Amino acid sequence: MKALTRKLWRELWQMKGRVFAITLVVTSGVATFIMFISTVHSLEFTRTKFCHDYNFADVFVNLKRAPENLKDKIKDINGVNQLETRVCAQAKLDIKGFAESVTGKIISIPDDGKLLLNRLYIRKGRLPEPFRDDEVVINETFAQAHNLNPSDQFAAVINGKWKKLTITGIALSPEDILLMKAGAMSPDFKRYGALWMTRKAISKAYDMDGAFNDVVLTLYPGAKLSDVIIDNILGRYGGLKKKGSILAEDVGKGLKNAGDEIEKFGKKFLLSECLECDSCQMHQLCFLTFTFPEVTQQI
Amino acid sequence: MSDLKEKFFQVRELTKIYKMGEVEVHALRGVNLELYAGELVVLLGPSGSGKSTLLDIMGGLDTATGGFVSYRGKELTNATDKEFTQYRRFHVGFVFQFYNLISSLTARENVSVVTEIAEKPMVPEKALDLVGLSERLNHFPAQLSGGEQQRVAIARAISKNPAVLLCDEPTGALDSQTGVVVLQALERINRELGTATAIITHNVDIAGMADRVIHLSNGKIAEVTVNKVKKSASELQW
The missing domain is CATH 1.20.5 (Single alpha-helices involved in coiled-coils or other helix-helix interfaces)
Structure with a gap:
């Protein structure tokens, strides 16, 4: 050495x-x-x-009301892969033992329980029975915040009507990983939760039979995204003058036509934030979840 | 004598100016000297006379501001860093007032640091034997006296078989008795190995053991004297 x-x-x-x-x-x-x-x-x-396993959507569209047959026209747009129409609504919830105001974002699930996009991962319990309009699945963070379990009950004011709901399951959704209320700076699991009900039940409550007010869709890989939608469609209808609606240009053109058609029905059609799902931007999703209701009110 | 021996160093009109801001300090003001093979020279002078500066330039540790220095015919004044490194590594041995030994290595290992990179080294044991430390090979510096540490430093300097040994105040930190022992070691090396040795000192008594004594004053050589009769180091006392 x-x-x-x-x-x-x-x-x-x-x-x-x-x-x-x-x-x-x-x-x-x-x-x-x-x-x-x-x-x-x-x-x-x-x-x-x-996101992949539970088929997280690429594009989220929120509108006032559109007939269900518009679904096929949107599906025909070049670049659109899978599509699902939904009925979404906000409801005031009355949770036993919690005196403060609680808001629930109700999302419809197909009556047969087979969600195409944003599928649910059931942690406990089961999906609501197709024929029951008083059963809901709630998201896990909300359930944990209030110590709720399947078979527990709480009340909700749905479209002005007080209704007792029974929890059938606790679920996770790629759409609601970090659920935040509009304008909130951070999630508040005690005061804001996501609920899933059958399409039939929520349609009935909100007079949405044969109609939808929310569309989620996935795009084919390689579909070109651009921000023409807001300016070309929403701008025309006095929608938000903001950048952020991103879709394939041809998809955009198609949706523009769809928007024209919706206008014929005397409804306003709103496209809002769209997501590119090559990396599943979950964090943008929470932005969407609180943006849509507010956007809807502004139209 | 000088005419017969090889001229190791030739110094001509050597100047060195240290710039300290706007102030210029003239350490050397045109020095001329020669150092011959095998001779023992004492550079004598008061503090600030330029002794150490002259030795640093001759040893390749510093560069001159002006003038000319050559070692065995090769000019040092224009040498590159690499040439200086080679020169210092293979031709010159240094001994300083403070021993600069590595405290975590034994005497033998301190010498080995040099012998491991030298071209034609002697074995560390022989170098330490030459300075009378053959019994202290495995002692750490902390276990040695000041004189012994300085002798280890001398052994380290001579272990690469240098042609020239430059010593800057080698006894400066030692008492007279210990200093004599160190000088005896230097004397023995000069005699037995024929190493040309230059010793810087301000101690006039040490001049007695030199072949020549070069007196420096104010950056110039004031006088060169030749000792017709050299004293043995053991005869010195101060």
């Missing part, structure tokens, strides 16, 4: 306490860094897999 190498080892041994401490700090730092990187990768992978 060379003299200088011997010097190195001897001096390292002489300050072994400090060397150990430094090694420990560096190792801890590196380990923490690796742990964070691994966590980030794992979360990203999980998010992507969850």
Whole structure:
């Protein structure tokens, strides 16, 4: 061994306490860094897999009311892959033991329970029976905030009518991972939750038989996105003058025609934020969930 | 004597100016000297006379502001950094007032630091034997006296078999008794190995052991004297 190498080892041994401490700090730092990187990768992978497995939509469209037969016309638009019409509404909830105001975002699920897009992962219980209009599935964070479980009951004011609802299941949805109320700075799981009811039940309550007020769709891979929708369609109808509606141009043209058609029905058609799903922008989704109701009110 | 021996160093009109802001300090003001193979020279002078500056330039540790220095016919004044490194590594041995030993290495290992990179080194044990430390090979600097540490430093300097040994106040930090022991080591190396040795000192008594004594004053050589009868280091006392 060379003299200088011997010097190195001897001096390292002489300050072994400090060397150990430094090694420990560096190792801890590196380990923490690796742990964070691994966590980030794992979360990203999980998010992507969850979005993929539960068919998270690329585009979210919120409107006042449109006939169900418009669905086929939207489906025919070049670039649109899968499409699902829904009925969505806001309701005041009356949770036992919680005196403050609670709002629920009610989302319809097909009567047969087979959601095409934004499918639900049932953590506990089951989906509502098709013929029952008083059964709901609620999102997990809301359930945890109020310690609710399947078979528990709470009341809701749906379209001005007080109704007792029974929880049949607790679910996760890629659409409502981080649910936030319009204008909120952070999620409030106690005061805002997502509820899923059968399409028949919610349509009946909101007079939406044969109609829809919400569309979610996926695009074919490679469909070109642009921001023509807001200016070309909403701008014309006095909608939001803001950038952010992104769709394939041809999809946009098609939807513009659909919008014209909706106008014939004397309804206003609103397109809002659309998402590119190549990386499943979940965080944008919560923005959407609180943006739509507000947008609807402004039209 | 000088005519027969190889001229190791030739210094001509050497100047060195240190600039300290707008102030210029003239450390050397046109020095001329020669150093011959095998001779022992003492550079004598008061503090600030330019002794260390002259030795630093001759040893390739510093560069001159003007003038000319050559070692065995090769000019040092225009040498590149690489040439200086080669020169210092293979031709010159240094001994300073402070020993600069590596505290975590033994005497033998301190010498090995040099012998491991030298071209034709002697074994560390031989170098330490030459300075009378053959019994202290495995002692760490902290276990050695000041004189012994300085002798380890001398052993380290001579272990690469340099042609020239430059010593800057080698006894400056030692008492007279210990200083004599160190000088005896230098004397022995000069005698037995034929290493040309230049010793800087401000101690007039040490001049007695030199072949020549070069007196420096105010950056110039004031006088060069030749000792017709050299004293042995053991005869010195101060």
